[in-house]
Amino acid sequence: MSDMTEVLPVVDAGPDRATPEPAAVPPVPTPSTAAGLEAERVSAWFGKRKVLDRVSIDMPAGQVTALIGPSGCGKSTFLRILNRMHELVPGAALAGEVRLDGQDIYAAERRLTDARKAIGMVFQKPNPFPAMSIRDNVLAGLHLTGVKVAKADRDALVEESLTRAGLWVEVRDRLKQPGSALSGGQQQRLCIARSLAVKPRVLLMDEPCSALDPTSTRVVEETITEIAQDVTIVIVTHNMQQAHRVSDQCAFFLAAHGTPGVIVEHGSTDSIFENPQDQRTSDYVNGRFG
Numbered sequence: 001m002s003d004m005t006e007v008l009p010v011v012d013a014g015p016d017r018a019t020p021e022p023a024a025v026p027p028v029p030t031p032s033t034a035a036g037l038e039a040e041r042v043s044a045w046f047g048k049r050k051v052l053d054r055v056s057i058d059m060p061a062g063q064v065t066a067l068i069g070p071s072g073c074g075k076s077t078f079l080r081i082l083n084r085m086h087e088l089v090p091g092a093a094l095a096g097e098v099r100l101d102g103q104d105i106y107a108a109e110r111r112l113t114d115a116r117k118a119i120g121m122v123f124q125k126p127n128p129f130p131a132m133s134i135r136d137n138v139l140a141g142l143h144l145t146g147v148k149v150a151k152a153d154r155d156a157l158v159e160e161s162l163t164r165a166g167l168w169v170e171v172r173d174r175l176k177q178p179g180s181a182l183s184g185g186q187q188q189r190l191c192i193a194r195s196l197a198v199k200p201r202v203l204l205m206d207e208p209c210s211a212l213d214p215t216s217t218r219v220v221e222e223t224i225t226e227i228a229q230d231v232t233i234v235i236v237t238h239n240m241q242q243a244h245r246v247s248d249q250c251a252f253f254l255a256a257h258g259t260p261g262v263i264v265e266h267g268s269t270d271s272i273f274e275n276p277q278d279q280r281t282s283d284y285v286n287g288r289f290g
């Protein structure tokens with residue numbers, strides 16, 4: 001009882017009493033939905049021609065992994081294997097395993113659309129539906145992957161996806177205009193918004209800035225850095241400065257003299273650029289070939 005009487009005056013203290021301000025309660029962070037992706041001994045063929053040989057790499061959740069290397073060494077093929085697009089090419093075959101959060105995406109019981117929903121893709125050339133409105137472009141990915149969103153929630157999803165893609169402020173007053181009315185850089189961010197609307201856990205990007213001017217490139221890079229907290233990113237790029245700027249880790253692919261592509265070296269971006277272990281990596285990142 002005597003403890004209570006001592007405590008009460010403090011609890012009732014008015015604003016003029018010299019009591020410290022209560023500490024602000026920090027906002028509860030939204031848990032990240034990013035998932036880790038692991039490739040193990042992935043090989044690929046087009047007909048009889050082997051183009052990738054036993055490629056293994058972990059792409060950790062919430063990180064940006066850059067795939068670098070000269071033209072034709074299999075980077076895009078590897079990227080397409082990560083979301084089951086490679087198998088759509090006539091005559092294409094593959095071996096090895098790809099695991100999303102530990103689950104084999106090629107397991108017999110897994111559906112193709114499950115992989116597509118969880119693992120989105122943004123291509124080299126911005127490909128919005130030109131006649132479709134900006135708003136409908138954002139929602140288009142839902143139809144394609146069979147994700148259902150109630151009508152009442154669609155406006156919020158459009159705003160959220162465009163905001164995450166760094167485009168909302170530029171287009172919020174013209175959502176009904178066609179996607180083709182946007183600049184190339186804006187179209188690419190619209191495509192990123194379209195992918196994000198499906199709430200993927202991984203986003204694959206195949207040279208997403210190669211058709212963009214330097215300013216648009218920097219805006220897309222900022223977008224990549226921001227969304228990477230919630231979406232694991234795997235990006236193919238020929239731009240070494242870009243790989244350096246946006247990625248946490250890099251994998252250097254090489255296909256020497258008609259042999260299938262392999263990963264020569266992978267590791268943290270700093271180590272690949274500042275202290276590569278293989279001379280070929282050093283030559284490539286320093287622009288001596290490729």
Ligand SMILES: Nc1ncnc2c1ncn2[C@@H]1O[C@H](COP(=O)(O)OP(=O)(O)OP(=O)(O)O)[C@@H](O)[C@H]1O
Nearest residue numbers: 046051069070071072073074075076077078089236
């Ligand atoms: N649809 C296809 N049919 C047959 N061969 C293909 C096909 N797509 C790619 N290839 C071949 O597979 C190899 C790897 O190509 P891929 O596009 O994956 O390389 P890349 O490293 O992404 O090249 P780039 O940097 O030029 O885009 C190349 O020799 C290419 O010619």
